[in-house]
Amino acid sequence: MITVLKNIQKKLFNKLISLYQIFKYSSKVVIQYEHKTNKTFSTEAVICPVTIENAGDASVYNGDRFIIEKYKKMLLQGDLGYYAYLDNKWVHRSWVKVGPKRIEKWYHLPPQTLKADEAYCHFGETAPSARGYGIAPAVLSRIISDLKSKVNHIYVMVDENNLPSRKTVEKAGFIEIKRKKVVKMFGIQYYKDL
Structure with a gap:
């Protein structure tokens, strides 16, 4: 009986946190970058495309089976995924959407409309143990190399306050093209070009 009550408390607490996240006020500035300069980087890591077969490799980091199912769904929707492995261990993920496509819902980013010759890199993250290796x-x-014959424009958006990510994309040859303010109130997001 005590276990059942604890589970109910936990579920109720999680629901309250979710409601708080929906209704709380937040404001941030995101920077949109476009790839302009070809640069090649080498790394000790092995970089390979995500497939249905290896999508679960990220579970060592994410741990949540729901996330792995989300990755598989992204593949089935036409997204391209890239994993990196260091010493045969999963250490990085990056995803790419290729146009034409309308992207309505993002974690905290404005919606995007991609034309047929455009791609958008998103959802990139390196495990803390592998940061600093140039992965x-x-x-x-690698993404730019793979897409160069398919698209003319490759974009990425970064939170203005995420300096490591900004340095990474700039190092990879991306330049800032615009900034947007994203304000969220009562579960509704508003966007304004700066």
């Missing part, structure tokens, strides 16, 4: 710029370099 993220090498993965971006």
Whole structure:
């Protein structure tokens, strides 16, 4: 009986946190970058495309089976995924959406409309134990190389306050093209070009 009550308390607490996240006020500035300069990076990590078969490799970091199912769904929707492995261990993920496509819902980013010759890199993250090895710029370099014959424009958006990510994309040859303010109130997001 005590276990059942604890589970109910935990679920109720999680619901309250979710409601708080929906209704709380937040404001941030995001920077949109476009790839302009070809740069090649080498890394000790092995970079390979995500497939249905290896999508679960990220579970060592994410741990949540729901996330792995989300990755598989992203693949089925046409997204391209890239994993990096260091010493045969999963250490990085990056995802790419290729146009034409309308992207309505993002974690905290404005919606995007991609034309047929555009791609958008998103959802990139390196495990803390593998940061500083140049893996993220090498993965971006691989993505750019793989897409150069398919698209003319490759974009990425970064939170203005995320200096490590900004340095990574700039190192990989991306330049800032615009900034947007994202304000969230009562579960509704508003966007304004700066």
